[in-house]
Amino acid sequence: MDIRQLIDTSRMTSYQWFIIGLACFLNALDGYDLVAMAFTSTSVSEEFALSGAQLGWLLSSALIGIGLGSLLLAPLADRYGRKKLILLALSIDLVGLTMSALADSYGELLAWRVITGIGVGGILACVTVVVAEFSNLRFRGLAIAIYASGYGLGAAACGMLAAQFIPDYGWRSIFVIGAVLTAAALVLTIFTLPESVDFLRSQGRDEKVRSIAHRIGVREAFTITPAGPAPQKSSLSEILSGPYLSTTIRLWIAFSLITAAFNFANQWTPKLLTESGLSAQQGIIGGVMLSFGGTIGSLIFGALTTRIDARRLLTVFSLLSAVVLVVFISAASLPMIMFATGVAVGMLLNACVTGMYTVTPQAYPTALRTTGVGSAIGVSRAGAVLAPIVVGYLLDAGWSPTALYVSAAALVSLTALALIGVREYTAPREAQAPVPASVG
Structure with missing residues (x-):
């Protein structure tokens, strides 16, 4: 049996679950980093006397960086390895967080938030693929869900820390904490994360493949079928031609719609709720x-993928998200109901993001997988970036929070249409070992 098939069909070992846990921690840091600006927005706005439009740009700055990081760093991971690029991305993230804490002007903070986002974008693209490649078929959806759940944990932790630390230590303390945690993650990744087996076999590094297979607990005899040569140039053009073009465009649209609604809700909710009278x-x-x-939401989505096809599940969750977004803002005058509905909003939107991370890697062969995921994340930043910026201008123009949430609901409901026709990639038997299939 080929090593890829063996990983797909063998039971998950403790070390494989450790890799998933590490990925969850890295995603938690990404969640922390991305919402840090949202939870510090009131204090930052007061210190730098920001308008709604300026705050919108500041909230989108890290998202702009994510687009750049995903598009520029992800193809390098297919050429030089997942681990190397994760370490590079963590280093960039660390610099961005540290300098954000030291920024003494709006322009400086804006620039360093972009740098932070570049690091986050590289981490997101690479770690998503690592999770898919080190999990078996049965638990792949759940593994990606556990990884994706880290975002919510990190974002929630950031909010709780902001409530505790900002009154006594100021908004800069939130970025200092993020930098310390990122430094710890960098050290942990260096010593514990293995390189991707799929990447190594595409490089013909058979001995390294056998070493890592032994490390993750593979004891059976196996063969190593080449996964296809690693691209010598950027493989972005490859996913925009031939059989991948239609799938790529559909995934880009779906990812853009989901991330626009997701980042609108996560970045603007604290501010818009105060605008609603809270x-x-x-x-x-x-x-x-x-x-x-x-x-x-991430965990529920992952659990359901053990029984239901991920693409169908994602369609249902996107439609439910649209409904709950409207209910959430409509209940702003009833805080307890609104808080409960807020949990449902976060649950459904994050499940949709988890679904995109589950479906996207499956649509491409090994040699194009990180590029496919990275490009989808990168292009989706257009919607993610524009959403907070446009909301800032619309808020200055007099739009109500209700109108803004209804508009977001309309966007996320269109995801179901964009996903029509997206299918799992199946490699020709004689050319390549099977690519991970969906769970369910």
């Missing part, structure tokens, strides 16, 4: 509820 503290609690719900 206190600043209630606004933060509302944001934390969304983040907490996100963790639950």
Whole structure:
């Protein structure tokens, strides 16, 4: 049996689950980094006297960086290895967080948030693929869900820390904490994360493949079928031609719609709830509820993929998200109901993001997988970046929070249409070993 088939069909070992746990921790850091600006927005706005439009750009700055990181760093991972690029991305992230804490002007903070986002974008593209490649078929959906749940955990932790630390230590303390955690993650990754087996076999490094296979607990005899040569140039053009073009465009549209609604809700909810008449503290609690719900949603989605096809499940969750977004803002005058609904909003939207991370790697062969995921994340940043910026201008123009949430609901409901026709990639038997299939 080929090593890829063996990993797909063998039971998950403790070391494989450790890799999933490490990926969850890295995603938690990404969640922390991305919402840090949302939870510090009130304090930052007061210090730098920001308008709604300026705050919108600041909230989108890290998302701009994610687009750049995903598009520029992800193809390098297919050429030089997943682990090397994760370490590079963590280093960039660390620099961005450290300098954000030291920024003494709006322009400086904006620039360093972009740098932070570049690191996060590289981490997202690479770690998503690592999770898929080190999990078996039965638990792949659940493994990706556990990984994705880290975002909600990190975002919720950021909100709770912001409520505790900002009053006494100021908004900069949130970025200092993020930098310390990222430094710890960098060291942990260096010593514990193995290189991708699929990448190594595409490089013909058979001895390294056998070493890592032994490390993750593979004891059976296996063959090593080449996964196809690693691209010598950027493989972005390859996913935009031939049989991949239609799938790529559909995934880009779906990812863009989901991330636009997701980042709108996560970045603007604390501020928009105060605009609806709630206190600043209630606004933060509302944001934390969304983040907490996100963790639950990822795990529920992963559990359901053991029985239901991930693509069908993603379609259902996107339609439900649209409904709950409207209910959430409509209940703003009833805080307890609104908080409970906020958990549902976070749960469904994060489940949709988890679904995109589950479906996208399956649509491409090994040699194009990180490029496919990275490009989808990168292109989706257009919607993710524009959403907070446009909301800032619309808020200055007099739009109500209700109108903004209804618009977001309309966007996320269109995801179901974009996903029509997306299918799992199946390699020709004589050319390549099977690519991971969906769970369910």
